[in-house]
Amino acid sequence: MSDARALERPAGLDVAAIRRDFPILSETVRGKPLVFLDSAASAQKPRAVIEAMVQAMEHRYANVHRGLHWMSERTTEAYEGARDAAAAFLNAPDRDEIVFVRNTTEGINLVAHSYGRAFLKPGDAVVISAMEHHSNIVPWQMLRDAHGVELRVAPVTESGELDLEGFEARLADGRVKLVSITHMSNVLGTYTPAERIVALAHAAGAAVLLDGSQAAVHRKVDVQALGCDFYVFTGHKLYGPTGIGVLWARRELLEAMPPFLGGGDMISSVSFERSTWAKVPHKFEAGTPAILEAIGLKAAIEWTTALGWDAISAHEQALTDHALARLAAIEGVSILGRAQDRGGVVSFTLEGVHAHDVATLLDRQGIAVRAGQHCAEPLMQRFGLDSTVRASFAAYTTRAEIDFLAEQLARVRSFFGARG
């Protein structure tokens, strides 16, 4: 971004203006203004995203990569434009390293199935961590059970950070060929030390996949600076539509990997005897892709980029610090995860009140939070909990919303009464 444009931009976010970009934020819920603190599950959509998708449907739509006609050519340009936007978003060196998938889950499954089966031998090991989302556990269990690789779990410290000594210990015997770890925990808010993980893994001869489902929404991601081999994120948490996500991988890896799904668009030629594959990234994009969703994702990337990642991160950091201070001051609230480096996700329990009752009582006040195991059952077990409440923040979240959450939590506690 040029210096002139940087100067035009205010130092902080104009949150009131941002909120006007989100039609849904003026909705009421059960007669109360919506206080949406569940963006880590899925973020709301700005008008720019909604309009880009509507515009495409109203004016520029046909199937991509096939029609020898004007509409198909325009739609293909828009779809491939989304690939350029995603490459710039991740600072990928090569646009052909961007594979569109349905979501993070599909991206990880693609790597487990394709890379895992082609490049891991029985007896090799994969390392994940104890703070993974189920989407970064189950695909590796499936690979383990089908293919005979070993699955190792790096421990998490009491403060909710990756135990680096434990991580190193799991790499020590040289059998680990792949490390697949979250870049930011969806429960603890912890940022993992990605550069350090990559350095240690590479030194041990293992490739690294970073699950950026949460991280990519809160900070600028630069895959070249991170040094990882695979990076996965999803569009719907990034203010974009559902049904579109991105797998980035080094070109030489993608070229060496066999296809994941077979069908149209991923082939070079087909006969009943044999088929040959299209070049990357199309080799991994079988069938008609999520065209409209890719167009929506491009709009979301442009929308966040225009706000500026430094400004988004600073805003969310201030909100998180404020939330941690306000919640910690409420009697009976215990915050799960006290990592030094953390993003805008805060999980907590309220003594004497089950997380689901907390969520229902908050819902009645218009506050949307998540309650439960957050698709991270092993992490819950690690901390001896059945469930937690989770509040998560986005560019449109205000300090006043966090204050309202804190006030209402104090009331939930008095409503249930202190339990002996």
Add this chain to the structure above:
Amino acid sequence: MSAAFEELRDLYQEVILDHGRHPRNHRRLADADRSAKGDNPMCGDRVEVFLRLAPDGRIAEATFEGRGCAISQASASLMTELVPGRTAEEARAIGRALRTLARTGVCPDCEGVVAEAMERLAPFAGVSEYPSRVKCATLAWHALDAALSGEGRATTE
């Protein structure tokens, strides 16, 4: 009671808060004839229901173990008070009526043998406002069904 949550009385009525906080018959039954576990995978709630049967086959005693939200605990607690003295078919009929009540907020079949029991379970009509919480209210009753049928396990899925 806090004024802010007055409107929640329709769901979190005193009876649910009371039984949720202080569940009755919340213990293992050493001489149980039947038992079954119930899982709600969505929220991680688990209960185990224990039954002791009388010589005529009626339920003599019911207890439960498990942790969960106020709704699931209160429903299990009330169940252990309501089913003793009843036949398996009567207990199942109450469970069916409760499921209808929790899902729809009304109970057209709440007459007859179940009428008295359903009066005490009436607060669960409020759950129908919160579709994701219906399974909390019905979990223990699924486990009761499984115990009566001699199955070891029930799930709300």
